Amino acid sequence: SDELTQPPSASVSPGQTARITCSGxxxxxxxxxxxxxxxxxxxxxxxxxxxxxxxxxxxxxSASKSGTTVTLTISGVQAEDGxxxxxxxxxxxxxxxxxxxxxxxxxx
Amino acid sequence: QITxxxxxxxxxxxxxxxxxxxxFSGFSLRSPAVxxxxxRQPPGKAPEWLALIYWDDDKRYSPxxxxxxxxxxxxxxxxxxxxxxxxxxxxxxxxxxxxSFIVVDTNWFHPWGQGTLVTVSS
Numbered sequence: 001s002d003e004l005t006q007p008p009s010a011s012v013s014p015g016q017t018a019r020i021t022c023s024g025x026x027x028x029x030x031x032x033x034x035x036x037x038x039x040x041x042x043x044x045x046x047x048x049x050x051x052x053x054x055x056x057x058x059x060x061x062s063a064s065k066s067g068t069t070v071t072l073t074i075s076g077v078q079a080e081d082g083x084x085x086x087x088x089x090x091x092x093x094x095x096x097x098x099x100x101x102x103x104x105x106x107x108x
Numbered sequence: 109q110i111t112x113x114x115x116x117x118x119x120x121x122x123x124x125x126x127x128x129x130x131x132f133s134g135f136s137l138r139s140p141a142v143x144x145x146x147x148r149q150p151p152g153k154a155p156e157w158l159a160l161i162y163w164d165d166d167k168r169y170s171p172x173x174x175x176x177x178x179x180x181x182x183x184x185x186x187x188x189x190x191x192x193x194x195x196x197x198x199x200x201x202x203x204x205x206x207x208s209f210i211v212v213d214t215n216w217f218h219p220w221g222q223g224t225l226v227t228v229s230s
Binding site: 030031033035042043044045048049054086088090094095096097098099100101102 | 153170217219223
């Protein structure tokens with residue numbers, strides 16, 4: 001299956017660490033990407049090629065991969081990190097693009 | 109600075125054809141490895157990739173929507189046009205276009221346009 005599965009929600013207190021998983025068979029062969037989407041805004045890329053961070057993205061955002069699961073980690077969560085987070089990859093052949101179901105992060 | 113902006117009707121009727129235009133600046137669709145993609149997002153749901161066109165006119169479509177989609181580019185106008193036929197209320201969504209650039213063996217979408225909400229009435 002080319003689907004990407006994420007937990008629907010995660011709650012974290014300010015200063016704590018949030019971890020969001022994304023699972024899918026294609027991830028063992030294809031790169032993962034992560035997007036942050038705040039309410040009413042377009043998604044913004046925060047991680048590319050499994051673990052690389054674009055310029056301008058805070059260091060508290062990091063990611064890793066193990067087998068068919070990728071994990072986005074937000075260290076020292078801040079109130080402004082409350083948003084929806086989506087993983088993205090491709091099908092196993094790398095032909096078309098797939099988004100995960102999304103995880104809503106709530107900062108308590 | 110790369111910017112993209114979507115334009116088109118905000119309301120269409122079921123069975124009609126939707127035509128959306130993405131007007132961009134800060135890059136050329138004549139440059140190797142460059143592409144523009146379309147992604148939609150129904151209210152409260154995850155994004156769904158629709159189509160992508162590359163500088164060399166290579167076109168990719170979502171397998172589930174391929175029969176309804178057409179993507180074209182006008183590099184001289186810095187525009188990419190997406191058409192979707194036989195619209196249905198289930199196609200109600202915010203439609204985004206986004207810049208894509210091939211790096212070695214992969215590409216991603218960044219940045220995105222602001223999006224345009226399209227509502228399909230029955």
